[in-house]
Amino acid sequence: MSEKILVSVAWPYCNGDMHIGHIAGAYLPSDIFARYHRLAGNDVLMVSGSDTHGTPITVRAEEEGISPREVVDRYHPRNVQMMQQLGISFDLFTETDTENHWAVTQEMFLRHLEKKAVYRATMPQLYCIDCSKWLADRYVEGVCPHCGFDGARGDQCDNCGRAYDAIELITPRCKYCGRANIEVRETEHFFLDLAALNQPLLDWVSDGTKAHWRPNVMNYTLSRLTSRELRGRAITRDLSWGIPIPLPGFDSKRIYVWYDAVIGYLSASKEWAAVVGRPEAWREWWQDPEARSYYFIGKDNIDFHAIIWPGMLIGYDRGLNLPYDVPANEYLNVEGRKLSKSRRWMIVMRDVLERYAADPWRYALTASMPESTDVNFTWDEFVRRNNEELVATWGNLANRVLGFAYKRFEGRVPEPGDFDVDDRAMLDQIQPAFERVTGLYEAVKLKQALNEAMTLAHEANRYLNLKEPWKQIKQDPAAAATSVFVALRVIDTLKTLLAPVLPFTCQDLHTYLGYDDQLFGELRLATLPESERSHLALRYDGAGARGRWAASDLPAGQALREPKPLFLKLEPTIVEEEIERMMG
RNA sequence: GGCGACGUAGCUCAGAGGCAGAGCAAGCGGCUCAUAAUCGCUGGGUCCUGAGUUCGAGUCUCAGCGUCGCCA
Numbered sequence: 341m342s343e344k345i346l347v348s349v350a351w352p353y354c355n356g357d358m359h360i361g362h363i364a365g366a367y368l369p370s371d372i373f374a375r376y377h378r379l380a381g382n383d384v385l386m387v388s389g390s391d392t393h394g395t396p397i398t399v400r401a402e403e404e405g406i407s408p409r410e411v412v413d414r415y416h417p418r419n420v421q422m423m424q425q426l427g428i429s430f431d432l433f434t435e436t437d438t439e440n441h442w443a444v445t446q447e448m449f450l451r452h453l454e455k456k457a458v459y460r461a462t463m464p465q466l467y468c469i470d471c472s473k474w475l476a477d478r479y480v481e482g483v484c485p486h487c488g489f490d491g492a493r494g495d496q497c498d499n500c501g502r503a504y505d506a507i508e509l510i511t512p513r514c515k516y517c518g519r520a521n522i523e524v525r526e527t528e529h530f531f532l533d534l535a536a537l538n539q540p541l542l543d544w545v546s547d548g549t550k551a552h553w554r555p556n557v558m559n560y561t562l563s564r565l566t567s568r569e570l571r572g573r574a575i576t577r578d579l580s581w582g583i584p585i586p587l588p589g590f591d592s593k594r595i596y597v598w599y600d601a602v603i604g605y606l607s608a609s610k611e612w613a614a615v616v617g618r619p620e621a622w623r624e625w626w627q628d629p630e631a632r633s634y635y636f637i638g639k640d641n642i643d644f645h646a647i648i649w650p651g652m653l654i655g656y657d658r659g660l661n662l663p664y665d666v667p668a669n670e671y672l673n674v675e676g677r678k679l680s681k682s683r684r685w686m687i688v689m690r691d692v693l694e695r696y697a698a699d700p701w702r703y704a705l706t707a708s709m710p711e712s713t714d715v716n717f718t719w720d721e722f723v724r725r726n727n728e729e730l731v732a733t734w735g736n737l738a739n740r741v742l743g744f745a746y747k748r749f750e751g752r753v754p755e756p757g758d759f760d761v762d763d764r765a766m767l768d769q770i771q772p773a774f775e776r777v778t779g780l781y782e783a784v785k786l787k788q789a790l791n792e793a794m795t796l797a798h799e800a801n802r803y804l805n806l807k808e809p810w811k812q813i814k815q816d817p818a819a820a821a822t823s824v825f826v827a828l829r830v831i832d833t834l835k836t837l838l839a840p841v842l843p844f845t846c847q848d849l850h851t852y853l854g855y856d857d858q859l860f861g862e863l864r865l866a867t868l869p870e871s872e873r874s875h876l877a878l879r880y881d882g883a884g885a886r887g888r889w890a891a892s893d894l895p896a897g898q899a900l901r902e903p904k905p906l907f908l909k910l911e912p913t914i915v916e917e918e919i920e921r922m923m924g
Numbered sequence: 925g926g927c928g929a930c931g932u933a934g935c936u937c938a939g940a941g942g943c944a945g946a947g948c949a950a951g952c953g954g955c956u957c958a959u960a961a962u963c964g965c966u967g968g969g970u971c972c973u974g975a976g977u978u979c980g981a982g983u984c985u986c987a988g989c990g991u992c993g994c995c996a
């Protein structure tokens with residue numbers, strides 16, 4: 341019986357290239373988890389897309405003197421291609437500036453209004469008289485009301501770090517025209533009634549079924565809800581870039597980015613269903629109470645995914661599933677510093693994929709995944725993990741066994757003789773290890789899952805050194821055949837255990853082992869047309885996938901293919917070169 | 925300022941009421957099938973600080989310090 345697994349991944353702002361922190365934080369863990377479930381025979385729906393709205397995009401557009409849509413048109417394809425290259429197996433990676441997403445968002449907005457989860461109210465906001473524009477936080481600066489720093493931003497002071505409302509700024513200046521001909525005006529907006537959702541959310545979080553939530557997520561959420569300080573939160577803004585409010589009289593306002601972005605999980609599920617020609621299929625992941633939904637995010641996003649989005653779903657009141665788990669990751673720093681474009685400290689994923697293959701990155705970022713604490717990635721560590729762990733421990737294990745079998749046993753899996761105590765000891769380790777790794781993938785403990793698999797690889801190396809088939813073959817060829825057979829079984833099992841993390845090289849290994857089929861499906865770019873225009877998307881097609889989540893039953897006699905090394909060693913000199921590059 | 929997480933070997937990180945762990949780095953030895961890979965042995969600790977609970981605390985409680993995130 342296959343389970344329905346919804347893998348929802350944070351929607352990246354489409355104002356630049358994604359860096360390795362984004363990948364380690366949400367995209368890689370979600371993909372590993374999805375691939376595990378695909379192999380396990382479960383029905384996975386993995387969705388996300390580019391977040392095309394919000395001030396990050398409009399600020400970028402203004403800096404370059406182009407339209408927000410042009411910013412999206414530049415970065416969306418780049419991010420889509422990068423994720424294809426890295427093998428992030430989205431059933432659909434789309435974007436938010438689509439007819440489908442607009443429609444789903446507007447429908448939810450109207451439903452929220454009808455169900456009184458959203459209310460109307462006025463709020464004071466800064467207005468530039470010279471520009472005839474409302475000034476969102478990013479478009480105003482002035483003197484900090486706390487420390488007196490001149491040049492404080494609209495929402496936060498760079499000098500003292502305190503946050504405040506823009507109307508508290510002393511002598512605010514408009515960032516469009518630079519002048520201070522600004523006044524506070526009342527403007528009408530819509531608000532999500534989080535205060536009313538506080539109790540239902542608290543009931544949900546404390547229903548006794550959330551023991552698997554990570555401590556940071558659970559405690560953060562619980563403390564926010566038990567404090568009962570949730571307040572109405574504006575879901576519209578005085579902007580021109582964004583989804584229109586589907587009511588007369590609000591032409592100069594738009595739905596604010598955070599509200600529409602989280603709805604993307606639902607809209608992308610619906611878009612996927614339409615694209616595959618089964619328009620109602622999304623319901624299997626959203627309305628079946630047995631379906632489980634996982635939201636892969638960074639720790640900065642816990643509020644939106646453990647409180648606000650579940651609140652929106654409750655307010656929507658159409659029986660859609662609330663999150664089963666919100667496995668938020670911490671942050672990945674590099675060489676002891678935060679990744680920051682403005683501070684010229686950056687590793688752009690698409691950039692480094694030009695120099696290093698996907699699987700070494702997937703390995704290094706999984707081994708250093710910030711699952712419970714901030715992690716410090718270093719280039720030295722990247723080289724070491726690649727050379728010492730991937731190449732030496734795992735790649736070499738596969739290569740030495742396959743090479744030996746291919747050369748000395750006529751290119752076939754040798755026929756084993758009777759198993760001795762050591763053979764049995766090795767074989768008996770397979771199933772328990774397999775079950776431990778399975779449990780760790782299920783629990784979204786991916787770093788540990790990888791670690792456990794690598795431990796089995798060490799055991800296999802140890803076994804080979806104990807049996808010494810290269811000596812056995814001279815005195816007792818049958819015993820050598822048995823040893824090689826046992827080692828091949830272990831490697832074949834490791835191929836499966838590591839495939840979620842290393843899909844490309846495990847497929848290569850699968851082929852060397854003599855199999856003809858594909859472990860996974862294919863990841864393709866697609867241009868999806870709507871009535872007015874079309875957009876680029878990434879789509880996983882699992883039709884050809886034949887991988888099975890089971891320990892090896894590799895048969896004796898199976899014809900092998902001539903193996904080639906799975907990984908390349910890296911020169912230690914790249915460490916300095918890459919650190920140089922990071923400073924731009 | 926409030927809330928949450930994190931603080932463990934030289935480095936990067938696991939762990940968790942019952943003899944402090946892994947990998948890397950250092951030293952010695954074995955092996956030669958393999959990408960000079962692998963396997964064994966050895967050294968290394970104020971588990972951030974202080975107090976409390978307990979037969980027993982790295983683990984639980986409280987306070988403080990530091991880092992990160994969210995909010996004001």
